[in-house]
Structure formats: C-alpha cells, structure tokens
Amino acid sequence: MQKTVLGIETTCDETAAAVVSLDEEGVGQIRANEVLSQIAEHAAYGGVVPEIAARAHVEVLDRLIARALEKAGTGFQDLDGIAVAAGPGLIGGVLVGLVTAKTLALVTRKPLLAVNHLEAHALTARLTDGIAFPYLLLLVSGGHTQLVAVRGVGDYVRLGSTIDDAIGEAFDKAAKLLGLGYPGGPEVERMAEVGDPERFALPRPMIGRREADFSLSGLKTALRIEAEKIAPLAERDVADLCASFQAAVVDVVVDRARVALRGFSGLAGRPTALVAAGGVAANGAVRRALASLAGEAGLGFVAPPLPLCGDNGAMIAWAGLERLRLGLVDDLTAPARPRWPL
Numbered sequence: 001m002q003k004t005v006l007g008i009e010t011t012c013d014e015t016a017a018a019v020v021s022l023d024e025e026g027v028g029q030i031r032a033n034e035v036l037s038q039i040a041e042h043a044a045y046g047g048v049v050p051e052i053a054a055r056a057h058v059e060v061l062d063r064l065i066a067r068a069l070e071k072a073g074t075g076f077q078d079l080d081g082i083a084v085a086a087g088p089g090l091i092g093g094v095l096v097g098l099v100t101a102k103t104l105a106l107v108t109r110k111p112l113l114a115v116n117h118l119e120a121h122a123l124t125a126r127l128t129d130g131i132a133f134p135y136l137l138l139l140v141s142g143g144h145t146q147l148v149a150v151r152g153v154g155d156y157v158r159l160g161s162t163i164d165d166a167i168g169e170a171f172d173k174a175a176k177l178l179g180l181g182y183p184g185g186p187e188v189e190r191m192a193e194v195g196d197p198e199r200f201a202l203p204r205p206m207i208g209r210r211e212a213d214f215s216l217s218g219l220k221t222a223l224r225i226e227a228e229k230i231a232p233l234a235e236r237d238v239a240d241l242c243a244s245f246q247a248a249v250v251d252v253v254v255d256r257a258r259v260a261l262r263g264f265s266g267l268a269g270r271p272t273a274l275v276a277a278g279g280v281a282a283n284g285a286v287r288r289a290l291a292s293l294a295g296e297a298g299l300g301f302v303a304p305p306l307p308l309c310g311d312n313g314a315m316i317a318w319a320g321l322e323r324l325r326l327g328l329v330d331d332l333t334a335p336a337r338p339r340w341p342l
C-alpha cells in the first residue's frame with residue numbers, strides 16, 4: 001500500500017514542509033516541496049542569527065505546512081506519519097519544528113518520525129535515483145563535512161570528517177572576506193567561473209594523508225593573506241581568488257574521497273555509487289570532479305538535483321518514510337538534539 005508522510009525542516013535558515021509518497025515498489029514521489037529561505041533576514045549579519053531564525057520559523061511554518069498539503073492534494077487524514085528534523089541544528093529552530101510535529105502527531109494520532117537532518121541528506125539519493133545500499137556518501141553542507149559508508153537505514157560508518165571548518169562554512173567565510181554576499185558558496189562559484197584558478201598558489205590541506213579527514217581553516221587563512229597582500233581588491237582579483245580557492249577545495253575533496261573509497265571495501269564491500277549531498281553538492285566544479293573520480297573507480301556518481309541538495313522538507317519526509325517502512329517510529333518524548341552525529 002502507498003504510504004505518505006509530511007516532512008518538516010527547521011534546523012537552520014530554511015523553513016520547509018513537503019509531502020512525499022512511497023509506493024509498493026519502494027519508489028518515492030515528491031508531491032509537494034515548499035521551501036522558504038530566510039536568507040534576506042540574515043544577509044545583513046553575514047551569517048545565520050539563531051534567534052532570528054527561530055522566530056522566522058514560527059511565523060511561517062503553519063502556512064507552509066498548509067500549502068504543502070494543499071499542493072499535494074492531501075489532508076492530515078491521508079498521512080501515514082509526521083516526519084521532522086529533530087536535529088542536529090540550531091536548537092530554537094529545531095524546537096519550533098519538533099513541537100509543531102508533535103502537536104500534529106498527537107492531534108491526528110499519526111506516528112511521529114524524529115529524523116536526523118544528516119540522515120535525511122544521506123538518504124536523498126535513494127529518493128531521487130533509487131540507489132541501493134551500500135554507497136559512499138560525501139556530505140558537505142554549511143555545518144558538516146563527512147565521508148560516510150552508508151550501509152543501510154541507521155547504519156552509517158564515518159570514514160572521515162573535518163577537524164575544523166565545514167566546507168560550506170569555508171565558502172561562506174571566503175565570501176565574507178572578499179566582500180561577497182551570503183550565503184557565500186554560490187557567490188564564490190559565480191566569481192570563480194570567470195577567474196584564474198592558477199593565479200594564487202593556495203595550500204591543499206590534508207592531501208596525501210591516510211585518513212579521509214578534512215581541514216579547511218589553513219586554506220581560509222592562506223586566502224586572507226593573499227587578499228591582504230593585494231588590497232584593495234579589484235573585481236578581477238576577487239574572481240581569481242575565488243577560482244584559486246575553489247580549485248583548492250576541489251582538489252582536497254577529490255583526494256579525500258579517493259582515500260575513503262579505498263577504505264570503503266573493508267567496511268561495506270563494493271559501493272553501488274559515489275553520492276554527494278548537502279548544500280555544497282550544488283557546486284558545479286565539485287560535482288564535475290566527483291563524477292570524474294567515480295568514473296575512474298568504475299562507479300556511478302549521484303548528486304540530487306539542485307533544489308534537493310540544500311535543506312528541504314522532501315528529504316525529511318523521505319527519511320521518515322524509510323524509517324516508517326522499517327517500523328522505526330518515535331513517541332512524543334523524542335528530544336530536540338542540537339548535536340546528533342550520524
């Protein structure tokens with residue numbers, strides 16, 4: 001029988017609600033996917049302000065849920081569960097989503113599915129491309145940078161992670177340093193397209209290390225030093241700095257993913273694919289480099305379409321469906337978790 005779940009996402013600066021169905025063959029269908037970005041509210045501060053984020057979620061979440069249900073042509077009575085990202089994330093925002101979901105679950109008597117936001121990013125490729133376990137996941141967002149062997153729902157082995165900044169955070173900080181807007185990733189990518197990636201010899205931290213870990217803070221510092229040397233920056237300089245920075249990140253990502261691929265087989269056998277997820281997976285240069293690495297290894301490369309790379313409700317609903325199918329439902333005591341490793 002087809003199952004349908006509402007997904008709610010409020011862990012950072014996107015308020016999102018979606019309706020996703022799962023048919024008997026295990027194929028998912030996104031029936032509505034409403035996302036309201038708070039970028040405008042945070043732009044002036046150059047980053048997400050937790051208190052502003054939480055308040056903004058409160059203001060729009062109920063309308064967004066109503067709109068998602070309306071677009072999907074469903075009512076609460078048709079749902080088989082209420083899924084919500086219960087963390088990790090900014091606690092004020094997480095609480096807004098979780099309390100809303102608990103209230104809906106209580107009133108409608110539907111199961112609550114308290115989903116890990118990272119798990120939702122990790123499983124999105126199964127919604128969009130129907131891939132099978134196990135696969136190697138590169139999860140790259142504003143708050144997280146991890147290489148993970150995904151062996152099944154709830155069965156994740158971390159092969160590497162960042163010892164300082166997340167890659168998205170490094171993009172955001174680089175953008176801020178260069179006077180570009182927030183969020184920085186798309187801005188840096190746009191400038192990099194017209195810049196010279198070889199003008200500045202930036203470091204490639206961690207390349208060659210045996211563990212698949214990342215370190216980004218040295219790269220950010222090197223970028224700042226180069227920028228300070230030539231200040232005031234002309235547009236050409238900014239473009240070249242962006243291109244050089246992005247090229248360094250791409251080299252690091254490819255090297256780290258290659259190391260993780262080597263470590264994968266001992267843990268989980270042969271991967272079905274190399275999967276990228278999280279906001280940074282929207283970056284064209286990162287996608288192209290990973291696709292070519294996967295090709296070298298004889299693997300497929302899967303990255304969700306751009307609207308499903310960043311935070312969204314469909315991934316939460318889908319993770320909820322994956323859990324519901326296995327009977328992994330939660331009760332109303334499910335906690336909000338600011339930290340929640342995969």
Ligand code: KG4
Nearest residue numbers: 141142143168183185186279280283310311
């Ligand atoms: O997954 P996401 O939407 O939110 C978090 O859970 O963090 O990721 C947002 C991050 C931001 O740091 C943003 O700058 C980065 O993803 N990002 C990009 C691109 N688009 C978004 N980074 C590099 N290139 C992009 N095109």
Ligand code: ZN
Nearest residue numbers: 141278310311
């Ligand atoms: Zn995310």
